[in-house]
Amino acid sequence: MERIARALELAHAQRDPANARLPAAEAPVRTPPVAPAQAMGQAMGQPTSQPMGQATSPPISQAMGRAREQTTATDDTPVFVARSVHIDRTSGEGERILPPNASGPHGASYKLLRTQVLQRLDQLRANSLAILSASASEGKTLTAINLAIAVAAELGRTALLVDFDLRNPSVHKRLGFEPEVGVEACLQSGRPAQDVIVRLSGYPRLSVMPARDPVEHSSELLASERAARLVNEVRGRYADRIVIFDLPPVLHGDDALAFSRSIQAGLFVIAEGRTQREEVANSLTLLRELPIIGTVLNGSREPQRSPYG
C-alpha cells in the first residue's frame, strides 16, 4: 500500500511537468504519460510480474529496470506525453467499436478472443500479434481495434494498435480522427514513434499508432530494417504491452509476407458470408510459415447461444 501511495504521488508530480514540456526528440528514456490507473498498473506490474514467475525476456526486465528508474526520475527527465484523441462511438462505424471496458453484447466475444489470444501469446512467449485476413472489408481493422480495446480492458495489460495497413490506412478512419503524423513517416523518414502514438480518451492503457497517408511501396517499407527496429522498439518498451498490427489483406499484396519476419503471431479474420473458402485456403497456404494462433469468425449472423458459437 505504501508503495502504491508513493507511486501515485510520483505520478501526480510527473504530470505537471509533462504538460509543460514538449516531448524531446530522442530521449532515450521515454516515459509515456501515465494515468493514475496506468501508473498503478505499472507499479503493480512490477510485483505482479514476479508472481507470474516466468522467465522474463530481457526486454521485459529492461522495461522493469526502466520503470524503476522511472520511479526515481527527476523532474528534468523529458517525459513523453501522447496526444489524446476523442473517438465518436455514436455514429456509423463508430458504433461497432467497443466501449472501454469491453462491455456490451459482443464484448463477450472479444473478451473470449482476447483471453485465448493472450494465452497463446504467452505460450509462444510473444507480445505482438498481426491481424490478417484474406481480403478487404472483412472486419480485420475493426477486429484489431476491438481486440486492442479488449486487451487494454484487462488490468495488467496495455495495448498498442499499429496501423501497418499502409496501402489503405483505416484505423484512424474507424476511430474517427485525423492523425497529425502517420507511422509511415517513421518508416520513411525515421520519425520517432512518440510522434505518432496517440491515446484514446476514455480508453486507458490503449495507444494507437495510426497511419496517415497511403504509401506506394508499403511492402518494401514493412520489410525494411527500420520497420524491424520500430517493431522491436515498440514491443520491448513495456513488459505488459501487447502490440497489435493491422496488416493489409493477404491476397491483395505481399505486405504480410514481407512483414513476416517481424510477426510473432498472427490471427486470421474470416468474415462470415463474405470470405470465400478458397480464399481462406489460399491465404493460409501463403502464410504457412507464419505462426497463426487461430481464426476469428467475424460478423456471424447465426444466433449464438454462447460466444463459443
Next chain:
Amino acid sequence: MSTEAAVLPLYGRPADSAPASPPLQPLAVLRRRRFPMLVALFSALAVAMIVAAVWPPTYVSSATILIEQQEMPLDLVRSTISSYADQRLQVINQRVMTTETLLRIIGRYNLYTRERAKRGREAVVEMMREDMLFRTISADVIDPRQGRPIQATIAFTVGYKGKSAESAAQVATELSSLYLEENLRSRRRLTEETTQFLTDEAGKLSRKIKDLDDQIAHFKEENANTIPERDALNVTLLNRVDDEKREIELRLTAIAQNLLYIESQLVQVDPTSQLFDTTGERVLTSADRLKLVRNQYERASAIYAPDHPDVQRLKRELEGLEKTAGAAAADAANDRALRLEQAESDLAAAKERYAPDHPDVARLERLVTGLRESQSAAAPAATSDVTPDNPTYIQLMTQKESLLTEKRSQEARRTELHVRSAELERRLEASPAVERRYYTLARELESTQSKYREVQQKQMEAQLAESLELERKGERFTLIEPALPPQEPASPNRVLILILGVVLALGTSIGIAALMEGLDGSVRSRADVMSLLTAPPLAVVPWFENTADRKARRRRVFYTVAAALGFLLIVVAFVHFFFRPLDVLWAIAMQRLGI
C-alpha cells in the same frame, strides 16, 4: 505447453488433400436464405394464382349415342347392311366432318370470332376439328360370324369443347344430330340402292326372258315341222306314206296284170259280133274283108318289096275296099290299132327271144313302124266309127277303161306320195340340227328364268330390308344422353393449378436456396471453419447492427410487409372472383359457426 499446439494444425494436413466440403445445415440455410426463398415462394405462388385465375375456362359438352342392334331376329329379316358399326361410324365421321359442314357450324354459332379475323379459314376449321371430341365405347362381344370374342363398338360420344357452356352444348347437340341424320340417310340410301339395283336386274332379266320366249316361238314357227317334237309324227307319217306307196305299187302291178289279161282277151274278141251264113261259114263283112285284105297287104309288104305285084294288087284292092267301106276306116283304124298292139307285143316277145339282128325282129320292127305310120297318117280324129256291139268286147273294153283310169289315179297318187315322202325325209334329216339350236335356246331360257327367280327373291328381301330401315327396326343410333350445357368448366382445374403452384413455389424456393448455397463459396458458420481448418475459430463475433444497418433493415421489413399485404390482396381478390364471393364465404362461415 508446446508452442506447436498454438498453431493451426492446417499445416499438418497433407498437401494434396482438399478441404472437406462444408457440412449441410438446413436450418441455417433456411435462415440465411430466408429472404430470397420467401420472395421466390410468393412470386411463384402469385404467378400460380394469376394463372389459375386468368386461364380461360373451357366447357365440354357431349352427347352419347347408343348403337342398338336389330330387334327382329336375323332369320326373319336380314338387313342388307352388313358392315361393322365401327366401319360405318368412321364413314359417317368422314361425311360429317367435312370442311363445308364445319364451316357452316362455325358460322351458325359464331365460333372463333377472333381467330377468323386473324387467320384463314383452314386454320379455323383445324381448330374446330381439334375441339371436337369423338370417342367410341366398346364392349367385348362374341362375333356372330366367327364365334370369337372381339371388341365391338356399342356406343359413342360426340362432344365439343367451347368457351361457354351454352355454345358448347349447342354445338354438341348440332353434331350429335348430324351424326344421327347422316346415319339414317346413309342406311336408307344403302337399302334403297340395293333394292333399286335388284329391281333393275329383275327387269333386265324379265326382258331377256321375254326376248327368248319370242325367239323360241319364232323358231318354232319357222321350224314347225322339223322340231324334234315333230319327229315322231314325221316318222309315223313317213311310215304311212311308205306303206301307202307299197300298196299302190302292189295295186299298180295288179292293174297292169289285169290290163294285160284284158288286152289279151280283147285281142281275141271281135268287137263286132260275127255273122254266120247258112252253111255255117262266117260271113265276111266288108270290114272283115277289108281286114283280111289289109292283113294280106301288110304281110306282103313285109315280105316283098313295095313294087311287087302282089303288094300292088293287094294295095288296089285295099283302096277299093276302103272306099267302099269308108265306114270301115274307123274300123280299119281300130283294126290297125289292134294290129299295132299285137305287132308291138310280138316285137317285144321277139326281142326277148332273139337277138336284135334276127330277121324276125327286123321284120316285126318294120311292121310296127309301118303300122304306126299308117296310124298317124290316118285321120287321128277318126273315132271308132265302128261301134262295137260285141257284149264281151264291150265288157272287156269297159273293164279296160276302168282299169286304166284306176291306174292313172294310182300313178298320180304315187307321185304325190313320192313328193310327200321326200318332204318327210328332208324334215327328218334336218331335225337334229334344229334340235340342237332349239335346245340351246331352251337352255338359255331356263337359266335365265332361274336367275330371274333368284333375283326376284332377293329383291323381295331387299324390299323387306328397306322397309325395316324405314320403320327403324334395324340397327339404329339412339341418342341416350343429349348434350347438356355443363355446369362447370372442364378445364382448367384451378385447384390443381393452385396445388401445382404451391408445389412449384416450394420447389422454386428450395431451388433458389440450394442454388444460392451452392454458388456461395464463402465461409458460413463455425462448422465451416472447422471443416476447413480442423480447428474451430477462437471466437465468433456476432454481427453488430449499427444505425445504418438498422435503417436498412427496417426499410426492408417495410417493403416485405407491403409485398405481403399486396399478395394477400391478390389472394383475396382471387378467392372473391373465382371461388366464392367474400360475402358468401362470410355467410357460410357464420352459418357454420352457428351464429
